[in-house]
Amino acid sequence: MKIPAKINIKDLFLLDKRWLAQMLFFVGVLIVYFTSMQAWFLWPISSYMSVIACLFIIPAMLLSRGISRPCFVRKDFIIPLLAYMLLAYYQVVNNSSNFNAYISTLFNAIVFLALFRYDAACLNKVSRMLAKTMAVLLIGSITFFFLYLFGFPLPGSNLEFGEDFYSFTNYYLFLLDDRQLFAFFPRFQAVFPEPAYMGSAAALLLQTQRGNWRKWYCIILLIALLISFSLAGYIYLVAIIFTNLWIRGKRVFSKLLLSICLLATFVAGAFFYNKGDNLVHDLILLRLEVEDGEMTGNNRVSTNFDADYENFWNSSDIFFGREKENEFGDSGYKVFIYTNGLVGLALLVFFYLSAFYKAPNKRAMLSALFLASLVFAADGFILWFCRFIPFYCTAYQIDEKDVELSNEEEIT
Numbered sequence: 082m083k084i085p086a087k088i089n090i091k092d093l094f095l096l097d098k099r100w101l102a103q104m105l106f107f108v109g110v111l112i113v114y115f116t117s118m119q120a121w122f123l124w125p126i127s128s129y130m131s132v133i134a135c136l137f138i139i140p141a142m143l144l145s146r147g148i149s150r151p152c153f154v155r156k157d158f159i160i161p162l163l164a165y166m167l168l169a170y171y172q173v174v175n176n177s178s179n180f181n182a183y184i185s186t187l188f189n190a191i192v193f194l195a196l197f198r199y200d201a202a203c204l205n206k207v208s209r210m211l212a213k214t215m216a217v218l219l220i221g222s223i224t225f226f227f228l229y230l231f232g233f234p235l236p237g238s239n240l241e242f243g244e245d246f247y248s249f250t251n252y253y254l255f256l257l258d259d260r261q262l263f264a265f266f267p268r269f270q271a272v273f274p275e276p277a278y279m280g281s282a283a284a285l286l287l288q289t290q291r292g293n294w295r296k297w298y299c300i301i302l303l304i305a306l307l308i309s310f311s312l313a314g315y316i317y318l319v320a321i322i323f324t325n326l327w328i329r330g331k332r333v334f335s336k337l338l339l340s341i342c343l344l345a346t347f348v349a350g351a352f353f354y355n356k357g358d359n360l361v362h363d364l365i366l367l368r369l370e371v372e373d374g375e376m377t378g379n380n381r382v383s384t385n386f387d388a389d390y391e392n393f394w395n396s397s398d399i400f401f402g403r404e405k406e407n408e409f410g411d412s413g414y415k416v417f418i419y420t421n422g423l424v425g426l427a428l429l430v431f432f433y434l435s436a437f438y439k440a441p442n443k444r445a446m447l448s449a450l451f452l453a454s455l456v457f458a459a460d461g462f463i464l465w466f467c468r469f470i471p472f473y474c475t476a477y478q479i480d481e482k483d484v485e486l487s488n489e490e491e492i493t
Contacts, residue, residue, distance in 0.1 A: 098148045103203070105141035106152065106195060107210050109134040113192055113466040114211060118282055120272045121240065121249075121256060128181070131188035138195045151200075158197035161436040165193050168428040168464075172421060175402055196470070197436070201477040208289035208474035215286060216298035219305045222271040225254045226308075230266070247274050269308040280306050280314025281456065284321060285471040288452060289478060291325040313459050320455060324448035329480070386411050386419075393419055400424055417461035429463075440476040449476040 116123045116130035126133055145151040169186045172178075199207070229235055229252060240251040249256040254272065261267035268276040283306040290299050306314050386405075393403055402422035405411075418426055433453060440446035449472045457463045463472070 098144055099150055099152060102141045102145040102148070102152050103206070105137045105144070106199065107207065109136075109138035109141065109192065109195070110207060110211070110466075110470065111214060112137070114470060115467075117466040117468075118278055119242075119274050121242070121251060121274075122272065124242065129185065129188075131185060131192050135188050135191050138192060142195060142198070152203065153195065153198040154200050155198050157439050158194060161197050161432065162190065162194055164428070164432040164435040166190050168425070168432050171425060171428055175421060175425065176404075192466070196473060201441075202479060204474045204477050205479060208286070208471065208478065211470070211474075212286045212290055212302065213298045215282065216301040219271055219283075219301050222255045223269070223301070223305060223308075225252060226269055226271075229255075229257070242274055249274075268310045269305065271305065276309040277311045277313050277460075280309035280311025281317060281459075282467055282471075283309075284314045284317035285452070285456075285468065287318070288321045288325065288448075289471050289474045291328060291478070292480060317452065317455060320452060324451060328442065328444045328448055383411060386415070390415050390419055398422065412460040412462070414458050414461050417457070433463075436473065437476045442476075442478070445478055446476045449473070 112123075112134040113130055116127055119127065123130070142153050145153050166186075169189060170183075173182045173186055176182075225235060235252050237250045237252045237257075240249040240256070241247060242249070248259045250259060250262065256270055256272060256274070257267055258270070269279070270276040271279045273279045273282075283302040287294065287299060287302055287306075290296070293299055294303070306318060393399065396403070400422050401424055402418070402420045405416065405420050417429075421429075433450060437446045437449060440449075452475070453463050453468070453472050456468055462468060
């Protein structure tokens with residue numbers, strides 16, 4: 082059988098350089114995103130994740146230079162990159178880190194350089210790629226999680242993480258905290274160390290997908306968030322719903338009033354259903370109760386650290402921070418301020434403002450900064466790639482209608 086003359090065999094072996102550059106960049110982003118989320122199967126490379134990611138990102142940037150429509154085109158990357166390096170190396174020096182930390186920070190800076198230079202009009206593709214990849218992972222994880230709940234025998238092994246602070250039964254597609262082995266409905270955490278990790282990530286990815294929540298991958302993210310029973314994830318979700326409405330110019334007040342009424346009905350039902358003996362009451366509402374002026378669920382730091390933090394504010398260490406004893410489990414803005422001082426806090430604020438100030442949609446930028454503030458208050462780790470990348474994509478996201486209009490203009 083003869084091959085038609087119009088088909089050139091050589092074309093079958095040619096790759097579009099722009100597409101290849103984008104794919105290499107996407108792979109690098111996936112590596113830093115899921116490794117910073119501490120997925121169990123990536124624990125072995127966590128110390129040098131940015132080095133591995135740069136094996137894909139650097140070729141992507143070099144390849145992009147030789148094409149007519151490069152992917153890395155932004156000229157306003159210098160200030161945010163310098164702001165990151167000031168903050169990152171300040172932390173390295175301030176925390177008396179070893180030489181490996183200097184090298185790791187350098188490769189982290191290369192990843193940030195690629196993000197800051199990447200075409201802002203293509204960031205929608207980055208966030209959608211992350212959301213879809215997470216959803217595909219969660220489909221298998223949720224399926225096997227419910228098979229476990231229904232009593233199907235699944236292969237598993239013991240797993241420990243964080244200086245023996247975490248102990249799991251690893252069912253490979255999902256982890257089960259050993260403290261929840263005998264719970265009627267254990268909290269879903271997929272392949273990550275805590276339900277809050279998974280719930281927060283799902284919420285922040287939903288933030289990047291405004292206007293697309295009916296898509297299959299957004300529905301999967303929402304289901305995973307709901308069965309995580311993550312209080313932080315729920316709070317982020319509520320905030321995201323209203324900030325996304327505000328970004329799109331919707332009437333927020335009427336929807337807020339309706340949501341408050343529905344929430345009040347839901348809470349009342351949880352208190353009265355089965356006399357309060359139900360999952361929502363036990364895992365969520367009990368953590369919102371206030372005792373001695375403190376919310377029960379506000380257990381981000383230990384009592385000992387809280388007392389030391391109060392003493393810290395009255396000392397000269399307030400400017401550059403104080404070395405923290407290696408007590409696993411403390412998190413939140415207090416830990417960041419304690420270890421980095423007010424100088425570190427100022428550098429963090431400067432970095433975020435310098436990274437977002439060029440965003441074309443100021444409402445999107447303010448929404449991203451607002452959510453970053455909430456996350457910072459809860460765990461302090463807003464320099465993690467799994468936190469920063471969704472915030473960055475949200476700030477620079479172009480609505481789908483604008484993309485369609487621009488495509489039509491190109492065609493005409």
